[in-house]
Amino acid sequence: MYASSWTSISSTRHHHHTTKMLHILLVFLQLTAISAAYTLRGSLAKDTLPLSAEELANTFVSVEPLDASSSAPYKTYLRKDGHFSLQDLSEGSYQLELHSINLALVPPKSYRIDIVNATELVIHEVFAGHSVSDLGPRASYPLVIGPVARKKLTMEREQFSAFNMLKSPMMLMSLGGLIMVVGVPKLVKHLDPEAVAEFQKIQAEKNKKKGPAQSRDMQKQINNFDMAEFLAGKTTKKQ
Secondary structure, eight states: HHHHHHHHHHHHHHHHHHHHHHHHHHHHHHHHHHHHHHHHHHEEOOGGGSSSSHHHHHHEEEEEEETTTTOOOEEEEETTTTTEEEEEOSSSEEEEEESSSSSSEESOOOEEEEEETEEEEEEEEEEEOOTTTTTTTTSEEEEEEOOOEEOOSSOOOOOOOOOHHHHHHHHHHHHHHHHHHHHHHHHHSOOHHHHHHHHHHHHHHHHHHOOOHHHHHHHHHHHHHOHHHHHOOOOOEEE
């Protein structure tokens, strides 16, 4: 009877001891997982702040593992003070990018983040058009994203310029025609009458050399000229 009771007590003590060891093991595993996770912190450059409500709504930071099979991409929005944080990042290499409708990095670039362990993190700039393995300058931690410029989403209306209007081809042609219509008659009035008479005499001699038949044909062509057909690219001969 005493032997049976002792066996039962020993079995109960062994069960409690095993359960206690399992609890300790689970706590240890949880602490190990927590210690292996990393929290990434950063902010925008101070000269970009403060951000408007629209800029905050349209701006976020993404962190994507370079090994696509390791974990899903991370994403977080900026706080009002321009800071951000991403938790539970495991060891590995990542690419951080700033996404915004209103803001843009100058020059365009992203950041490569290498988490060696829970206490060591290395960040390098990666310029646009380069591979993530082609590392640029090393960045400090906490990361400061910059320099950042604001995009111009509207076009400024061009101011009226009389000079630009006058130098347009249509305006130059109009001015040339006006000068011919107004200026030439005035110029002829100021010419030497003898020079005008000499010019008219030369023109009359040229018309005589052409002959009356040629002059009549030319006059007939002028009379039969159809402006509508000419503009349409057609040629009509009337008898």
